[in-house]
Amino acid sequence: MxxxxxxxxxxxxxxxxxxxxxxxxxxxxxxxxxxxxxxxxxxxxxxxxxxxxxxxxxxxxxxxxxxxxxxxxxxxxxxxxxxxxxxxxxxxxxxxxxxxxxxxxxxxxxxxxxxxxxxxxxxxxxxxxxxxxxxxxxxxxxxEPQEMLAGMLHMRIPYGQAFMLVTAFRFIPILFEEVNAILLAARIKGFKSLKNGVTHPVRTALVILNPLLANLVRKSGFLSLSVECRGFSPSSSRRLHQGKGLHPVEMAMVFAMALAISSVIFIKVLYLLYFNGLYYASSLRPFYSLARNYF
Structure with missing residues (x-):
């Protein structure tokens, strides 16, 4: 498959x-x-x-x-x-x-x-x-979706927003599968989606749109009913398992990313001060050149 x-x-x-x-x-x-x-x-x-x-x-x-x-x-x-x-x-x-x-x-x-x-x-x-x-x-x-959800929750992202984002990721493959099923059913009935003609792409979109929306609304209803039956509430307080901490190498990667952002912001601010005539120092000329050519 x-x-x-x-x-x-x-x-x-x-x-x-x-x-x-x-x-x-x-x-x-x-x-x-x-x-x-x-x-x-x-x-x-x-x-x-x-x-x-x-x-x-x-x-x-x-x-x-x-x-x-x-x-x-x-x-x-x-x-x-x-x-x-x-x-x-x-x-x-x-x-x-x-x-x-x-x-x-x-x-x-x-x-x-x-x-x-x-x-x-x-x-x-x-x-x-x-x-x-x-x-x-x-x-x-x-x-994995469950790893992404757990990561968002450990980053203190509200549970409702994290759950909606991961659910959206899981819903996109269903969208593609529904489109393929609808086109397959239309071809069995003799519909040619790639037929030449100016109006045919519009007809193809109309053939897909109505059943696609109906199926997605039905599946969304099933999903909402399923999560409600399991006691889902985005506003309820939740306790997370402690989980494993970051590996020292992963901590170093996070630190390097934070350092990179801080450095770029610092160099951009120095260059903007120089460009607008607010501050200039000859010792900072390498930073000005770096910002002009690469930032």
């Missing part, structure tokens, strides 16, 4: 054996770093590192293929859309798609061009999304 897209990797690895708290903390730290960092070269290095971690974690080829498709489409769409619709100044046109004198509408909008600054801006935004998506899928593919 083919495994779900969100199923945990079968292969054992060091990343899979890491405590869920370390992986969740790492994901949180990277989410801060990608917002602070504006350099495409650094964000690209983060993306390459995230992909290498997938290889070390033993992620299946089928999952990697789907991940690459998602990343390619996301980066291409973000980069091109920002390059075309970039409204900031200064901007340099590197390619003319439709000249301004092509028609009355083009003269009104000023033509359609690809702008170099928009291309770079879109690449930065796309790389931020790609890094978080890649690392997020790494956490999902290397962490």
């Amino acid at each position: 083919k495994k779900s897209l969100l199923s945990v990797n079968a292969a054992s690895s060091t990343i899979k054996r890491l405590d869920a708290r370390v992986k969740l903390m790492g994901l949180f730290c990277v989410s801060i770093l990608v917002v602070l960092i504006d350099a495409p070269i650094t964000l690209g290095a983060f993306l390459c590192l995230a992909l290498l971690l997938h290889i070390f974690a033993g992620t299946e080829a089928r999952k990697l293929k789907i991940l690459f498709i998602i990343l390619t489409v996301a980066l291409w769409g973000t980069t091109i859309s920002q390059a075309i619709f970039y409204a900031g100044y200064p901007r340099t046109a590197i390619l003319t798609i439709i000249p301004a004198d092509a028609s009355t509408v083009c003269r009104w909008v000023g033509g359609i061009y690809l702008y170099r600054e928009g291309f770079l801006h879109g690449m930065v935004q796309g790389l931020r999304f790609l890094v978080m998506t890649t690392l997020g899928m790494l956490v999902v593919w290397t962490t």
